[in-house]
Amino acid sequence: MAQNTFRQPERIVARQKKQKRKNRLTLWINDVIGLDRLFGEDNAWPIRHIDRILWVTLLLIIYIGLNHNAERLVRRIQRSKTQVDELRAQATTLEADFMKSGKQSELSKRVSGLGLTDSLTPPHKIVVNLNEH
Incomplete structure (x- = not known):
């Protein structure tokens, strides 16, 4: 048995x-x-304990790589913000110049070279009666 x-x-x-x-x-x-x-x-x-040592080493390498990537991203974002601020200032300047060039005084300065002058009499208002046409 x-x-x-x-x-x-x-x-x-x-x-x-x-x-x-x-x-x-x-x-x-x-x-x-x-x-x-x-x-x-x-x-x-x-x-x-070599397996644990290798695992911790791998995690440290990944951590360092992610940290470098994050720092590079922050630098790139800061550079982009600076460029956006410069472009915004340039757009504001161009818009102000455009608005100034549309004024009557600026237009009269530009067309005076062509021999055109401003009219001293104000424009006439044309009134049309409803019965006339």
Whole structure:
């Protein structure tokens, strides 16, 4: 007859498989990079936690890249605001010049070279009766 044994829960078995997979990864990285020579064979802390170290390093690189991107965007926005202010001032100046050039005194100055002068008599109002046409 077979002997009765305790069955391990599935969570523990899955955790052991994951631990074996993690150990294979750390052993492979250790073989490629040679971390045991760098830290010493008795100090296995960096080798055991290399996945977390790499994850934090990746997050730091992403953070630095996003920070540079944000600063570049702020500089570009500031440059655009300066250009918009300059263009607004230029448009205001051009509009004022245009409004000034439409005045009667400015027009009379420009057409005096052609020999035209202003009329001294005011314009006449033409009144049409409804019966006349």
